[in-house]
Amino acid sequence: MLILGTELFLSLPATATYTVTTDFFAVSTKQKRDYPPFFDEKRNHLGNVLVTFVDRKTGHLPSGATSYDYWNPDLATVTDYYPFGSVSRSLQAGDSSSYRYGFQGQRKDNSIAGDGNHYQFKFREYNPLLGRFWSVDPLAKSYPWNGSYNFAEDRVTDGVDLEGKEFYSMHINEMPDGSRTLVGVVNYTNIKQAGMTNVSTPDGYGPQGNVGVNYTITKVDMKGNALGKTGFNVKNLYGVYQGPDNPKKYWEKPNEHGEYPDDYSLSPIDEADANGKQHDLDYDAAGIKGAGGVFGGVTGDKGSQANQGYINRADKVIAKEKTGGKDDITGKPVTNRAAAAAKEGKALFQIANSVKEDADYNQGTNNK
Numbered sequence: 254m255l256i257l258g259t260e261l262f263l264s265l266p267a268t269a270t271y272t273v274t275t276d277f278f279a280v281s282t283k284q285k286r287d288y289p290p291f292f293d294e295k296r297n298h299l300g301n302v303l304v305t306f307v308d309r310k311t312g313h314l315p316s317g318a319t320s321y322d323y324w325n326p327d328l329a330t331v332t333d334y335y336p337f338g339s340v341s342r343s344l345q346a347g348d349s350s351s352y353r354y355g356f357q358g359q360r361k362d363n364s365i366a367g368d369g370n371h372y373q374f375k376f377r378e379y380n381p382l383l384g385r386f387w388s389v390d391p392l393a394k395s396y397p398w399n400g401s402y403n404f405a406e407d408r409v410t411d412g413v414d415l416e417g418k419e420f421y422s423m424h425i426n427e428m429p430d431g432s433r434t435l436v437g438v439v440n441y442t443n444i445k446q447a448g449m450t451n452v453s454t455p456d457g458y459g460p461q462g463n464v465g466v467n468y469t470i471t472k473v474d475m476k477g478n479a480l481g482k483t484g485f486n487v488k489n490l491y492g493v494y495q496g497p498d499n500p501k502k503y504w505e506k507p508n509e510h511g512e513y514p515d516d517y518s519l520s521p522i523d524e525a526d527a528n529g530k531q532h533d534l535d536y537d538a539a540g541i542k543g544a545g546g547v548f549g550g551v552t553g554d555k556g557s558q559a560n561q562g563y564i565n566r567a568d569k570v571i572a573k574e575k576t577g578g579k580d581d582i583t584g585k586p587v588t589n590r591a592a593a594a595a596k597e598g599k600a601l602f603q604i605a606n607s608v609k610e611d612a613d614y615n616q617g618t619n620n621k
Contacts, residue, residue, distance in 0.1 A: 336409035338381030340369035492526030525591035535559035560602035
């Protein structure tokens with residue numbers, strides 16, 4: 254059996270016997286035994302788990318020696334996959350039967366269709382024997398040329414299924430002439446918005462956590478057929494708007510400096526994030542740009558006014574969290590996370606305004 258991984262080239266016989274001692278597993282009772290730190294995974298470019306090792310090394314002790322001369326890995330699982338993800342060949346060593354991850358790093362449910370023949374993606378169930386999902390693609394409206402049950406546009410060599418891993422997922426088509434069009438937005442924040450595909454999620458973002466706003470740009474031909482795609486994330490300090498990295502309108506033309514316009518069409522995730530958005534709008538109105546504007550703009554009164562407006566709104570968020578007050582955006586009690594973000598932003602802009610006051614004082618002294 255030949256396995257090619259991202260960090261490993263391993264040749265194994267088709268039939269072999271391996272032993273993994275159970276001492277290590279005894280300490281992990283009732284804990285997740287099928288994911289790091291208990292298993293070390295080796296994946297390929299699709300995220301397929303090809304080889305796993307127990308997160309423990311075994312020393313080789315030469316005869317008569319008192320110290321190990323090298324370390325042996327504890328091999329746990331080896332798996333090859335057919336196109337679309339069903340298992341072609343596999344090996345399990347020792348007590349590794351609880352390991353449940355495989356094709357594209359997704360969790361297997363072996364009770365439905367046998368070992369490795371059913372996967373639990375975040376929002377849908379997947380059958381690799383058929384190469385189809387069990388339910389309609391939540392992005393179907395953005396990709397009308399695709400079958401709504403298809404897996405990754407049937408691209409088995411480089412296709413990875415798009416999942417909710419962000420607050421928003423922006424889907425853009427790029428024509429052969431380089432022009433772009435926004436074709437769909439998927440919203441995972443649990444704050445429903447018109448004109449988007451709203452997907453309910455437990456925490457307001459997908460399984461990989463807070464990675465900000467995701468952009469997928471699909472190159473298409475003149476008939477609209479997909480030719481390839483690229484993707485990237487834009488993550489701010491908090492939420493969508495608090496910090497220097499706002500979402501951009503990557504489907505519009507950039508300015509002479511290669512900068513795309515800010516995108517304020519997305520709802521903030523909560524009141525603290527809305528405060529950041531309003532501060533950005535105030536800076537835009539004052540002509541203050543970029544992260545350097547925090548201190549570069551304090552020499553003007555408009556910058557100080559925008560900063561003070563943020564501070565005043567932050568105080569309200571902080572006070573609401575203490576009293577159990579409702580968040581203006583979510584309609585739920587203000588969270589500790591939102592209050593902490595408000596405190597951090599407030600501290601920054603208090604420093605910025607203090608710098609402005611010192612500069613004004615020094616300027617006044619020099620003019621006397």
